Amino acid sequence: MIKPMLKPMSMSMPMSMSKPHYQRHVFFCVNQRDGGRNCCANHAAADCREYAKQKIKAAGFHGNNMVRVNQSGCLGRCAEGPVMVVYPEAVWYSYVDREDIDEIVEQHLLGGEIVERLRI
Amino acid sequence: MIKPMLKPMSMSMPMSMSKPHYQRHVFFCVNQRDGGRNCCANHAAADCREYAKQKIKAAGFHGNNMVRVNQSGCLGRCAEGPVMVVYPEAVWYSYVDREDIDEIVEQHLLGGEIVERLRI
Numbered sequence: 001m002i003k004p005m006l007k008p009m010s011m012s013m014p015m016s017m018s019k020p021h022y023q024r025h026v027f028f029c030v031n032q033r034d035g036g037r038n039c040c041a042n043h044a045a046a047d048c049r050e051y052a053k054q055k056i057k058a059a060g061f062h063g064n065n066m067v068r069v070n071q072s073g074c075l076g077r078c079a080e081g082p083v084m085v086v087y088p089e090a091v092w093y094s095y096v097d098r099e100d101i102d103e104i105v106e107q108h109l110l111g112g113e114i115v116e117r118l119r120i
Numbered sequence: 121m122i123k124p125m126l127k128p129m130s131m132s133m134p135m136s137m138s139k140p141h142y143q144r145h146v147f148f149c150v151n152q153r154d155g156g157r158n159c160c161a162n163h164a165a166a167d168c169r170e171y172a173k174q175k176i177k178a179a180g181f182h183g184n185n186m187v188r189v190n191q192s193g194c195l196g197r198c199a200e201g202p203v204m205v206v207y208p209e210a211v212w213y214s215y216v217d218r219e220d221i222d223e224i225v226e227q228h229l230l231g232g233e234i235v236e237r238l239r240i
Contacts (some may be wrong), residue, residue, distance in 0.1 A: 006143055006181055007232035023126055027147065027192060061126055061161035064196070071193040072147060076184070089206035090140040106238040 007054055022068045028084045031074035033058070039074075040082035044097075046071065048082070052101050052109075057109060067109055080120050093118045096120055140208055143186045144229055146172070148204045151194035156177065159194075160202035164217075168202070172221050172229075179230060187229050200240050213238045 028049035033039035053069040056062045062069065077092070078081045084104075085092045091114055095106055100118055107113050148169035153159035173189040177184045182189065197203045198211070204224075205212045211234055213224055220238055227233050 006186055006230060008143075021205075023128075025205070025207070025210075027190070028206060043234070066126055068196055070147070070195065073191040075190065076188055077141070078178060085141075085145070087145070088210045090145075090208045092141060 005008040010044045021064060023065060025087045026067065026071070026084060026109065027072040027075065027087070028052070029073070029075040029077075030071040031082065033074075033078070037078075037096045038081070039078055044094055045082045048095060048098065048101050049084075051098055055101070055105050056109060061110060077120070083114070083120065089114075092120045094120045134143070139179045139182060144186060144209070145207045145208070146189045146204060147192040147195065148172070148185065148189070149193070149195040149197075149201065150191040153194075153198070157198075158201070163202040168215060168221050169204075170233070171218055172225055173224050176208055176229060180231065181230060196203045203240065209234075212240045214240045223230065 028045055029040040029047045030049060031039055034040035049069060049071050055061065056067050056069060061067050075083055075085060080092075080094050083092060083094050086108065090116075091108070092116065093116055095101055095104065103115050104118060107115050148165055149160040149170060150165045151159055152161035169189060169191050173182065175223050176189060181187050195203055195205060200212075200214050203212060203214050206228065211228070213220075213235065215238055216222065217223055223235050224238060227235050
């Protein structure tokens, strides 16, 4: 059986029609897996998310038309975790500690440059 | 004081360089606010998210390079809730019931056409 293709966005409704509500919308996976399996929640994901959010708030850039930092359920990339994703750019990162978060916030979320060393 | 501008993505690293891990990444706000305040969790958000996920799984389109349906914390649009957002298109919807979810899944997530009547 030939699997049907997932249709791309119609050309009659291009992405550019849609002005993002948030210029950058960030999702930190904070999922806790059971049975002791490796997961983002075991790597201080909630703490790092809160740290990133407060850092962006302190800079005056958290809110509509700017940046929002959310928590999410499992993003499906457990083996590479802890992970976060930045939309609409669709850039994924793996991070270790607050120093990594500092770099992502300052260089990418506020500065517009991807942090290649942390990208997955 | 003049507020500094949030920098857009650097032209040296355009969005097109980044092939999305998921062609469409959907986030349903399932946040529960306290004090009886209106919130997405009070409008069957978790049920609708699970329904959408299972519908996409049944169609064979849930996974890498296709669609992922996540839950998230508060997306900051409580007054318009329950809400969901589809990235990287950055298209936001408000929905009421499973019939709305059917339409969003079939027409947009699988079909590539925005459901204008539910868009916010």
